[in-house]
Amino acid sequence: MAKFIPLSVPNFGGHEKEYVNEAVVSEWVSTGGSKVSDFEQAIADYVGMPRAVACNSGSSGLHLAAMVAGVQRGDEVIVPSLTFIAAVNPVTRYMGAEPVFIGCDDSLCICPDAVEEFCRDRCETRDGALYNKTTGARVRALVVVHVFGNMADLPRLTEIARRYNLVLIEDATEALGTRYTSGPFAGRMAGTIGDVGVYSFNGNKIITTGAGGMVVSNHPDWAEHAKHLSTQAKSNELQFFHDEVGYNYRMTNLQAALGLAQLEQLEGFIAHKHARWQQYKDALDGVNGYRILGFREDCTRPNKWFYSLYLTDDRHDRDTLIQKLHEQSIQTRPVWALIHQQADYGRNEAYAMAKAEDYRSHIVNLPCSTNLSEEDCQRVIDALLAL
Amino acid sequence: MAKFIPLSVPNFGGHEKEYVNEAVVSEWVSTGGSKVSDFEQAIADYVGMPRAVACNSGSSGLHLAAMVAGVQRGDEVIVPSLTFIAAVNPVTRYMGAEPVFIGCDDSLCICPDAVEEFCRDRCETRDGALYNKTTGARVRALVVVHVFGNMADLPRLTEIARRYNLVLIEDATEALGTRYTSGPFAGRMAGTIGDVGVYSFNGNKIITTGAGGMVVSNHPDWAEHAKHLSTQAKSNELQFFHDEVGYNYRMTNLQAALGLAQLEQLEGFIAHKHARWQQYKDALDGVNGYRILGFREDCTRPNKWFYSLYLTDDRHDRDTLIQKLHEQSIQTRPVWALIHQQADYGRNEAYAMAKAEDYRSHIVNLPCSTNLSEEDCQRVIDALLAL
Numbered sequence: 001m002a003k004f005i006p007l008s009v010p011n012f013g014g015h016e017k018e019y020v021n022e023a024v025v026s027e028w029v030s031t032g033g034s035k036v037s038d039f040e041q042a043i044a045d046y047v048g049m050p051r052a053v054a055c056n057s058g059s060s061g062l063h064l065a066a067m068v069a070g071v072q073r074g075d076e077v078i079v080p081s082l083t084f085i086a087a088v089n090p091v092t093r094y095m096g097a098e099p100v101f102i103g104c105d106d107s108l109c110i111c112p113d114a115v116e117e118f119c120r121d122r123c124e125t126r127d128g129a130l131y132n133k134t135t136g137a138r139v140r141a142l143v144v145v146h147v148f149g150n151m152a153d154l155p156r157l158t159e160i161a162r163r164y165n166l167v168l169i170e171d172a173t174e175a176l177g178t179r180y181t182s183g184p185f186a187g188r189m190a191g192t193i194g195d196v197g198v199y200s201f202n203g204n205k206i207i208t209t210g211a212g213g214m215v216v217s218n219h220p221d222w223a224e225h226a227k228h229l230s231t232q233a234k235s236n237e238l239q240f241f242h243d244e245v246g247y248n249y250r251m252t253n254l255q256a257a258l259g260l261a262q263l264e265q266l267e268g269f270i271a272h273k274h275a276r277w278q279q280y281k282d283a284l285d286g287v288n289g290y291r292i293l294g295f296r297e298d299c300t301r302p303n304k305w306f307y308s309l310y311l312t313d314d315r316h317d318r319d320t321l322i323q324k325l326h327e328q329s330i331q332t333r334p335v336w337a338l339i340h341q342q343a344d345y346g347r348n349e350a351y352a353m354a355k356a357e358d359y360r361s362h363i364v365n366l367p368c369s370t371n372l373s374e375e376d377c378q379r380v381i382d383a384l385l386a387l
Numbered sequence: 388m389a390k391f392i393p394l395s396v397p398n399f400g401g402h403e404k405e406y407v408n409e410a411v412v413s414e415w416v417s418t419g420g421s422k423v424s425d426f427e428q429a430i431a432d433y434v435g436m437p438r439a440v441a442c443n444s445g446s447s448g449l450h451l452a453a454m455v456a457g458v459q460r461g462d463e464v465i466v467p468s469l470t471f472i473a474a475v476n477p478v479t480r481y482m483g484a485e486p487v488f489i490g491c492d493d494s495l496c497i498c499p500d501a502v503e504e505f506c507r508d509r510c511e512t513r514d515g516a517l518y519n520k521t522t523g524a525r526v527r528a529l530v531v532v533h534v535f536g537n538m539a540d541l542p543r544l545t546e547i548a549r550r551y552n553l554v555l556i557e558d559a560t561e562a563l564g565t566r567y568t569s570g571p572f573a574g575r576m577a578g579t580i581g582d583v584g585v586y587s588f589n590g591n592k593i594i595t596t597g598a599g600g601m602v603v604s605n606h607p608d609w610a611e612h613a614k615h616l617s618t619q620a621k622s623n624e625l626q627f628f629h630d631e632v633g634y635n636y637r638m639t640n641l642q643a644a645l646g647l648a649q650l651e652q653l654e655g656f657i658a659h660k661h662a663r664w665q666q667y668k669d670a671l672d673g674v675n676g677y678r679i680l681g682f683r684e685d686c687t688r689p690n691k692w693f694y695s696l697y698l699t700d701d702r703h704d705r706d707t708l709i710q711k712l713h714e715q716s717i718q719t720r721p722v723w724a725l726i727h728q729q730a731d732y733g734r735n736e737a738y739a740m741a742k743a744e745d746y747r748s749h750i751v752n753l754p755c756s757t758n759l760s761e762e763d764c765q766r767v768i769d770a771l772l773a774l
Binding site for chain 1: 396397398399403404407408411412414416417418419443444445446447471472473476480481483589590591595597598619620625626627628629630631632633634635637639640641642645709720721723724729730731
């Protein structure tokens, strides 16, 4: 039986064991302890923001983002359909708000043309706020996901958000380390450009805390509000006074210990992601009915978190290919099913889905762990070339 | 400076470091890995249920409980006012439901007389469902919290719930290990008697996973539904199909590793809790304006998680006493502020609060860690006697 090559698993080549042991031996494993604030500061420093607020998942981070952004029951939020469902649930259903689904461009991120068209043609502005002409609801926010670590078109999307008075929520759960290298946002990291940004440290992400997330905001009071809401909204610790309905979304010291060790290795992980992506690209792009999808590299440094093999023609059926690789102990997966066809979202508006449907049908995500060796990567390539 | 005596901190005298290291070395720290299912089974076995569903906090466990119990937007839920606010937020505001607050009896748990009076005098039954005559809303559920590990009066409360067709949600977040020793529920654990029960493994609880919770139910399909909702409601793992709006409420393998080590020590922790409570009781009860509140011990074996010093008269002001102990490096706290006076709950109905208000004003919780030594306990006693 060949060695199993997983899709994306953690890589603990650094101080993980040492820092976690420190937490356990100190018996500071819960939400007290210094490692949480150390990790918050380390992430803030890395992404270049004054403050970052730790939480227990990317999902809870997005829920906090929607709350501090002021999303109200009955509001509408513009969201992408080609992404993980946790980008949509927390900012819409958890809030009693409704999504408007928009398809993607060739970056796999939300399509600026389609967002603009929706705002211009299907909405109207009254008293500085945008309203959906069909439903009458206020359109409050725009959620942008940097899919697979590829930066969305933020120069255009921020301009659209500003023009139509939409709060811009940047879902950077897959894009820690992705940054602009030129243009109006040169030097700025994914997650730090919109009104509020969210990172994830789930087990499959480029760095992991087991489960965890982080919120940053360009409105200092929003970041503080996220902290308050994540800690049960206690206004007086000793007396148990709570001034609003809060949540237990805190990160633990044990999770933060892992995160500190992981963050030390992030730039090395990104270099590794780039090297393996190039290996796949050199061997497979334009060969045997395959394309290796690219990242926006003219003006950004992507983290290249996840790799997408695109099946260009009928030579390969997506699910058959996944099954055949599975039989050779190689784990792959299709890209997400479109969210406007999931759960109860079928009742919501959805626009410009042609590209998203095409990518959903033809993408297979390839193994991309930061400890994927050149040899194992070659085994995946050889298996694909033999199909 | 005298050694600091904390209120309640974790005690890692067992295999914590070993099991956590196993998880880190294996690189299974996230929501995959065998320790989560092992810990679920170990808790299920301990409390005598076929299935337990792990989650990332007691709060998320209570939210899952409310969802599987079918609490609907606009419903009302009967809840205690003298408890931590996380017993109320998830089952009411998170669901779009409204609380009806009820005071406590001398167990500090919700008062059965007052619950019965509310159901009988202020509600009416139509088509087998209970409706609040004032608001017209359906009263769907009753939340019982086993405060500080003291078992609520479940023979009466289950009978009231049955009579008025209320779902009984047992908040056993403070009561892991508390069980009936005689009566109709002899041998049964707190959390396993209502329709659905929730445990917490927060840092201050009798055993901890840093942060974490567990859901059990006497309806097997409710437990499975809780699992489904806690894992983003994926109906097909590979294809990313989601059949409802789910949550990322999963426990991680790293948390479960801690939990497994902690659970091995639980009965010893309970014995320790009993011994220190007896030490406080023998020295302070009836002395110097103090009472040590008891636990229901005629028919139950309480876990005695938290100790309550009751100030019987004007000799002591609660907050002054807490401050004076603080100056001697002894951490204590008042019992929770009543929830019907917190956040936006002032607009909801509240009944029978006299006892709850009295206990709120006169209780100080004393140090109760499971590694509190006899000597340190004596130091707290001596400090209290000198006041």
